[in-house]
Amino acid sequence: MLLDKRDELYRSSILKLLIWFAxxxxxxxxxxxxxxxxxxxxxxxxxxxEWLRGETSQLQAIASAExxxxxxxxxxxxxxxxxxxxxxxxxxxxxxxxxxxxSYPVIAQIKQYxxxxxxxxxxxxxxxxxxxxxxxxxxxxxxxxxxKKQLDSSVIWGTFFPFIALCLIAILIAxxxxxxxxxxxxxxxxxMLGERNVRLKVGPDMNEFDLLALHLNNMLEQMEQSESKLKxxxxxxxxxxxxxxxxxxxxxxxxxYDNTVSDYHQDKLENIQSxxxxxxxxxxxxxxxxxxxxxxxxxxKQQCELSKIVQxxxxxxxxxxxxxxxxxxxxxxxxxxxxxxxxLLFRAVFNIIDNAIKYTHEGGVIEVIVDCFGVVVADxxxxxxxxDRERALDQLVRLxxxxxxxxxxxxxALVKTVMKIHNGRISLSDNYPGLRARLLFDxxxxx
Numbered sequence: 207m208l209l210d211k212r213d214e215l216y217r218s219s220i221l222k223l224l225i226w227f228a229x230x231x232x233x234x235x236x237x238x239x240x241x242x243x244x245x246x247x248x249x250x251x252x253x254x255x256e257w258l259r260g261e262t263s264q265l266q267a268i269a270s271a272e273x274x275x276x277x278x279x280x281x282x283x284x285x286x287x288x289x290x291x292x293x294x295x296x297x298x299x300x301x302x303x304x305x306x307x308x309s310y311p312v313i314a315q316i317k318q319y320x321x322x323x324x325x326x327x328x329x330x331x332x333x334x335x336x337x338x339x340x341x342x343x344x345x346x347x348x349x350x351x352x353x354k355k356q357l358d359s360s361v362i363w364g365t366f367f368p369f370i371a372l373c374l375i376a377i378l379i380a381x382x383x384x385x386x387x388x389x390x391x392x393x394x395x396x397x398m399l400g401e402r403n404v405r406l407k408v409g410p411d412m413n414e415f416d417l418l419a420l421h422l423n424n425m426l427e428q429m430e431q432s433e434s435k436l437k438x439x440x441x442x443x444x445x446x447x448x449x450x451x452x453x454x455x456x457x458x459x460x461x462x463y464d465n466t467v468s469d470y471h472q473d474k475l476e477n478i479q480s481x482x483x484x485x486x487x488x489x490x491x492x493x494x495x496x497x498x499x500x501x502x503x504x505x506x507k508q509q510c511e512l513s514k515i516v517q518x519x520x521x522x523x524x525x526x527x528x529x530x531x532x533x534x535x536x537x538x539x540x541x542x543x544x545x546x547x548x549x550l551l552f553r554a555v556f557n558i559i560d561n562a563i564k565y566t567h568e569g570g571v572i573e574v575i576v577d578c579f580g581v582v583v584a585d586x587x588x589x590x591x592x593x594d595r596e597r598a599l600d601q602l603v604r605l606x607x608x609x610x611x612x613x614x615x616x617x618x619a620l621v622k623t624v625m626k627i628h629n630g631r632i633s634l635s636d637n638y639p640g641l642r643a644r645l646l647f648d649x650x651x652x653x
Contacts, residue, residue, distance in 0.1 A: 224376030224380055228376050254349070258345060265281075274337060289349075292343055327347040328345055329345050390419070394422075459479065508545070519555040530563065533570075537574070542577065550628075551628070558621060561618065562643070570585060571585070580646045582642065584642045586637065599622045629648050
């Protein structure tokens with residue numbers, strides 16, 4: 207189940223859309239933060255240079271007005287801040303390299319010299335002292351690198367943490383939307399499987415999902431009303447036609463017993479009577495299905511054993527199988543006690559076995575298996591195409607285009623209705639070759 211939910215989440219177009227939105231927002235944030243990052247480094251570098259120029263101008267003025275001792279005193283006072291590095295060099299010392307500014311005072315990038323290994327890499331400028339020596343004033347490059355490192359960490363967290371948060375929010379939103387949509391899909395699947403009086407829950411907020419649920423509920427109600435009216439009309443027509451057709455059948459029987467009727471006309475009357483019998487059986491079956499589906503016929507349940515019902519159905523269907531030289535096998539793997547209506551179950555099991563006999567060639571094999579979940583009827587006949595299996599369970603559906611076998615397309619529909627009454631279901635699958643029909647009961651006495 208968890209894998210199914212993950213697969214639904216991975217295939218969700220909502221999640222993909224939200225992730226692309228998060229990626230786009232992430233790229234925009236990254237671009238803005240990069241601009242902020244570059245501007246911050248540039249401004250900080252400019253501030254370092256301004257500090258150097260300010261300190262250089264102040265010490266140059268002191269050196270010119272008060273001399274070297276005053277400069278030394280100012281340096282001693284400034285060392286407490288640890289901002290600047292001071293070094294007095296004579297003219298033999300190498301000059302600063304990698305000059306990055308030409309305006310006075312000159313700011314250069316001082317690298318370590320062999321003669322002064324104690325000097326760190328720094329941005330520096332010089333002040334000419336009255337005795338001809340030079341005072342090097344610099345700011346350690348580590349100050350700049352430390353600021354850059356802190357800024358790098360802030361930018362990384364400020365970029366990726368919101369992106370991860372956006373992805374998590376996108377997943378939560380997608381899960382919420384998929385949950386609501388899955389409720390709609392599950393409800394529609396229940397309706398497609400024949401369940402009625404199914405409705406979606408409508409919340410008090412009346413958001414877009416609640417409005418969708420409301421509209422779908424109205425649509426389902428209208429469909430059920432239309433279906434109920436159509437079924438009622440069909441049953442009413444069948445009921446109204448059954449009486450005059452029954453009278454016609456009786457009159458045909460009277461004619462059959464009339465000795466004045468010729469043999470030729472008697473054969474015709476027998477064919478007419480057979481057709482009328484088929485029509486009456488069709489109408490009776492339609493009315494019975496209608497009353498079973500709508501609760502018009504009371505269903506009295508009692509404790510019974512499915513294997514005994516299956517044995518009775520096989521005994522009843524065995525002569526038909528013998529006429530087609532078919533082999534009919536029964537295997538009882540486990541008992542299957544049920545709380546059910548034995549008469550309806552007998553008809554359901556018999557219809558499945560009769561269909562297997564009817565659509566299996568002469569000399570075919572039909573196997574009936576009873577287990578703790580229900581009964582399986584497997585044959586090696588013509589089978590049913592996967593696309594037609596759901597439609598085969600509907601009323602008045604016959605998949606044999608040639609109509610070579612007698613029937614009116616209500617057998618499997620009756621089985622489906624009987625299984626629904628007993629909280630079960632019928633499933634059709636391939637038997638390679640042939641058809642495998644299972645009557646599965648969700649609730650047995652042992653469960």
